[in-house]
Amino acid sequence: MHRLFAELEPSLTVTEQNLADRVPYILRSNIFDFAELERQRREAVPSSYENATAEDAAPQIVEQSTNVDAAMNTPVVVDSNDDGTVAQELELEHMRSTLEEAIAETRSTPLENRPRVPRIALSKRNRAVVRAPNPMLVTYLEASRDLCETNSILFGAALAVCRIIGTKASTVRRATGQSSAIPAWRRRIEVRIAKAKALIGRLICFRSGNNRPRIVRTVRMAFAGRNVSLSQPDITQKLPHTDQKRLYESLERPMLSGTGPATNQADTVAFWRGLWSEPVNHSEGPWTEVVASQCVSLTPMDPVIITPDDVAEAVRRAPNWKSPGLDGLHHYWLKEFVVCHTVLAQQFQEAPNQKSLPSLLTTGITHLVLKDQGTTDPSKYRPITCIPTIYKTLTSI
Known part of the structure; x- marks a missing residue:
């Protein structure tokens, strides 16, 4: 393959290993669609087979029969839609195997x-x-x-x-992650190049007369400490806040910062476990019996029947990419995979009849948000829990 590539592109100097690595990279990055890959494969395989046969095999004179000659000279009618059908079948087969x-x-x-x-x-x-x-x-x-x-x-x-x-899923949550094929030094250089391109673009915009605050702020940061003054004068009367509600909240409540020492993880777990996991014996007063006697005369509620339309409506109202629970499934996929609405409706209907829900629906990811200056006190944090999207869909029907 390297020899053929050198004959086709003599101006390019490529090693054997580099050329061999290009094939899986092209297939992995989806540069060409399946139709183009199949067309190139059909063009390359017969030609390479003929070249190999011409080089390795000795020339021989074979007497052909009249039937073979007649068959070779018979015109063959080829449907123009065969290429598209084959490419579509290959694409579906690839999708099915990947799924x-x-x-x-x-x-x-x-x-x-x-x-x-x-x-x-x-x-x-x-x-x-x-x-x-x-x-x-x-x-x-x-x-x-x-x-x-x-x-x-x-x-x-x-x-x-x-x-x-071709979108890569992050493996941050994996127990054993695989190292990237791109070296760290190359990623650092690419990040610096991207930042330099963005800065050059904003400098060009400023030079062409774009005086937006973000552009001017970037230019001032770029020229800081270089004894370069901008020709645009500072605006003395500025509107620092455009959100009135946020302005009043910032005036009434001091700004919180988490720069102090963080709370101990063991103390935090023990504090919240005492609130959530410890059983509590509630004292039932006589008023509970009064309420129970009053509810006897009430008409029981009709049984709830969950339909696929109910599931579709509940999913439609939900944000696409809101933080999911431990399962990592966003609402976007419940919206696009419409065939799951029927199965979810059936399983949602059976869920209330079960004695307990699966652990998947009762497990979430809790984030502790600082609400006071006492960063070492676990009670000064506000818990925000992200629950699975399927459980949120069930409770919203």
């Missing part, structure tokens, strides 16, 4: 070690790729037995879509 691999990987991965699925850019191609697995998910969802298995299937489908699009 199966991602679902199997998700089922074998602990909940806390799932990768973080990134946000998908809004485009027509991405929207088509996201909706393409819907027919393939029907088989998996029909075999789902509970909400935990349905969650694993949906997360595996989301992970497969990210791999097909």
